[in-house]
Amino acid sequence: MSEQETLDLAEEFARYRRTALAEVEAPGPAAVRRTVRGRGRRRLAASATTALALFGGSAVGYAALSGPDHRPGPVDPTPNISESPTPTPMPTSPTPSPAGTSASPATSVPDGRFSRAQLLGVPVTLPAWRAGPGCPTSQTRLTADAREDANWLLALDHGDLDGDGAVETVALVQCVLGTRGPMQVVAFDRDKEGKVTTVGRVVATTIDKPQWLFALDVVGDGTVRVQVGDIAPGGGWPAEWSQRQWRGYRWNGDGFAQVSGPTAFGQNPHSADVSVTATDLVLTTADDGSRTGTATVRVRNRGTKPVAHVDLRLGVPAAVRPDVDGWAPCGGEPQDTSEPVTCTLGRLAAGAEVRLDLSFRVAKGVALGTGKADVRVWAMDAGFDFLLDVNDADNQVRMTYR
Numbered sequence: 001m002s003e004q005e006t007l008d009l010a011e012e013f014a015r016y017r018r019t020a021l022a023e024v025e026a027p028g029p030a031a032v033r034r035t036v037r038g039r040g041r042r043r044l045a046a047s048a049t050t051a052l053a054l055f056g057g058s059a060v061g062y063a064a065l066s067g068p069d070h071r072p073g074p075v076d077p078t079p080n081i082s083e084s085p086t087p088t089p090m091p092t093s094p095t096p097s098p099a100g101t102s103a104s105p106a107t108s109v110p111d112g113r114f115s116r117a118q119l120l121g122v123p124v125t126l127p128a129w130r131a132g133p134g135c136p137t138s139q140t141r142l143t144a145d146a147r148e149d150a151n152w153l154l155a156l157d158h159g160d161l162d163g164d165g166a167v168e169t170v171a172l173v174q175c176v177l178g179t180r181g182p183m184q185v186v187a188f189d190r191d192k193e194g195k196v197t198t199v200g201r202v203v204a205t206t207i208d209k210p211q212w213l214f215a216l217d218v219v220g221d222g223t224v225r226v227q228v229g230d231i232a233p234g235g236g237w238p239a240e241w242s243q244r245q246w247r248g249y250r251w252n253g254d255g256f257a258q259v260s261g262p263t264a265f266g267q268n269p270h271s272a273d274v275s276v277t278a279t280d281l282v283l284t285t286a287d288d289g290s291r292t293g294t295a296t297v298r299v300r301n302r303g304t305k306p307v308a309h310v311d312l313r314l315g316v317p318a319a320v321r322p323d324v325d326g327w328a329p330c331g332g333e334p335q336d337t338s339e340p341v342t343c344t345l346g347r348l349a350a351g352a353e354v355r356l357d358l359s360f361r362v363a364k365g366v367a368l369g370t371g372k373a374d375v376r377v378w379a380m381d382a383g384f385d386f387l388l389d390v391n392d393a394d395n396q397v398r399m400t401y402r
Contacts, residue, residue, distance in 0.1 A: 109166040112189035113158050114196065119171060119188070120144055120153060126173065127201040130182050135175035146176045154183075159218030161187055161199070162251045170202060170224050172216050179234045183213045185226050187256070202226065202249045202256045209265050212242055223248040223259060230265040236378075236386035241270040272379035272387040273303035274310060274348070275394035281316070281360060281373075281401040289364035292323060295399060299345065299377055300353040302394075307387065309380040312343040314358075316373045316401060319366045323359035330356075340374075360401075370402040 123139040135151050142153040155172040162168070174183045184204035191197045202224050205211055210228035217225040226249065229242035248260030276299050283293040299310055312330075322341050330343035345354060362368050376396040379387040389395055 109164045110190040110192060110194070111166050112168040114156075114169045114188060114190075116144075116153065116156060119156065119169065119196070122196055124188065124196050125198050126151060126186055127184065127198070127204075129175050129184075130204065130206070134177075134182065142171075142173065146174075148176055148178070150176055152176050155216055157216055157218045157224075159220075159222055159224070161218070161222045161224065163222060168199060170216060170218060172213055172226075180232050185213065185216055185224065187224070187251075199251070200255050203228070203247070203258075205232075210245075212239070214242075214244060219248075221250075223250050224256065225249075225261075230268055231388055237270060237388060241268065241388070243268055267390065268388055270381070270387055271303075271390050272305075272307045273301070273390045274307065274377050274379045275300050275302055275391075276312070276375055276377040276397055278314075278375040278397050278399040280399050281320070283320075283360070283362055283368070283402065286361075291362040291368070292359060293401075294326065294357050294359045295401075297356045297358060297375060298353055299348070299356070301348040301350055301379075302391070303379075304350050306347055306349045306352075307379040308347055308382040309384060310345040310348055310354075311378045311380055311386070312345060312356075312375070313340045313377075314343075314373060314375050314399075315340040316360065317368070317371065319362055319368050320360050320373075320401060321362075323361045325359040326357040327359075329354065368401075370400065372398050372400050375399055 120142055123141055125139055126137040128137055129135060135149055140151055143150045144153065146152050152174045153171055154174055156169060158167050158169050160167055161170070169188045170185055171188065172183065172185050175181045182205050185202035187199035187202055189197050189199050202216075203210075203213070203226050205213060209230045211232040212229035213226060214229055215227040219225060225246050227244055227246050229239075229244050231237065231242045233239035233242065243265050245262045245265070247258055247262065249256040250259045276297065278298075279296045281293050281295040283291040286292050295314075297312065297314075299312060301307055301310075318339050327343065329345060331346070343356070343358075348354065374396055375398070378395070379389060381387055
């Protein structure tokens with residue numbers, strides 16, 4: 001730097017120093033010195049900027065190194081990265097709802113929880129019942145008790161079934177037809193207007209299996225657990241005979257699918273498999289003017305275990321009475337007045353067959369045309385309770401009499 005440039009810079013510093021002293025109110029010598037020193041630093045920074053424009057980089061570097069009392073100022077502490085700073089609230093855009101419409105952040109998903117009284121108090125729509133005669137499904141009222149041709153509300157529970165954060169309702173409903181009727185578990189929700197809307201069927205009974213639904217339960221992950229039974233009570237057997245299983249069902253976006261529990265039943269311990277065949281009954285005139293004939297009936301145990309008793313019934317008309325021959329295996333002579341004619345056989349081993357040549361008689365003078373009679377068998381246990389038959393189709397045949 002030339003001598004002239006150094007003198008010009010010194011003059012510039014002196015001018016700023018005189019100006020700063022003239023502006024200070026003197027509350028005391030110490031305060032004056034502090035104020036002037038602080039302002040001098042700020043003025044020095046301003047003068048250094050001016051010098052940069054006037055003289056170039058070399059003059060600036062010189063002033064920065066030789067200026068009075070040049071010390072770094074305080075530094076803000078470095079934030080601790082293990083702590084999450086409190087974010088500044090920012091306006092947010094509404095999140096689109098699943099249906100594609102915008103919803104306010106304060107808007108919550110409708111709560112689909114319905115109490116028993118609420119569900120009984122409004123019309124609901126049910127998934128279609130299985131083929132055949134059934135109960136109404138469209139905008140029908142559920143009933144609190146078993147009424148013929150009505151939908152009986154048996155049980156209900158609640159849980160978040162579809163993962164939307166709101167609770168839905170599941171109900172066990174039966175279409176009452178006599179002492180039985182089909183059953184299904186149905187899921188309900190609430191629409192934006194607060195009305196009951198049907199989500200879908202969880203599970204239903206079938207003609208095969210399961211034939212009965214006993215209970216339901218919704219667990220924390222939204223799985224609907226249903227206790228299903230292989231047979232329906234009635235028809236000669238109690239509900240305790242039904243094999244029961246807990247099966248779990250989950251909503252997959254389109255419907256409910258089984259996700260846990262068994263998918264099939266083993267053979268029921270209270271079941272058997274017996275069958276029957278019969279020839280036609282052809283009656284011919286006897287010496288005394290009556291008409292007699294014999295029908296051959298075969299009863300077979302097709303199961304894998306013995307049955308204690310077999311009940312055989314022949315639905316012949318009252319005019320056709322059992323005769324003496326062939327009825328000994330039935331535990332004695334049948335009663336002439338019984339209708340239908342019954343025959344109770346004893347123990348029948350697995351795979352065994354019994355042949356019965358049963359004779360019949362029509363009294364003299366009694367007119368009898370051609371007709372058909374049902375012949376049916378049932379397996380029974382030691383207490384003479386009817387067992388379930390795993391193949392009911394071969395338990396009955398029809399024979400012709402003439």
